[in-house]
Amino acid sequence: MAADFVSAAEEMIEADLRVNGEFYVAPAYNLLIAKSEKIGVYNIGSEADGMYGLGIPADLNLFLELLFQRKLQYKNEDYFPPRLLERASGKEQGCGL
Structure with a gap:
């Protein structure tokens, strides 16, 4: 759910999980995966x-x-x-x- 991603993104920011000094979405997904959350893929083009x-x-x-x-x-x-x-x-x- 979107709320799960937002929570993970907030957790990522709080933990200052930066790559090359910037925030990316992948670390937020990694946090969700570490919690055994299901991650889906949808082709948007x-x-x-x-x-x-x-x-x-x-x-x-x-x-x-x-x-x-x-x-x-x-x-x-x-x-x-x-x-x-x-x-x-x-x-x-x-x-x-």
Whole structure:
């Protein structure tokens, strides 16, 4: 359940289980596995078609570019937060959200 993952993520953060100075999701799953929790796999798609890495600026820029293209395609302004649209359209500088 999502609540189990959130609890594991909070435990990971409290224990400061970082990799290269950053937090990743895998250690949270490892905590769940250590407690004999069942972990499932669900294919959400390939990269840039369902799965989006956000670990480096190039990943974020690709995500925002695709987000902006889909925004134009669907024309649903309520679906996308304005800050993301500003970033994707180039009106906002930098990579952080």
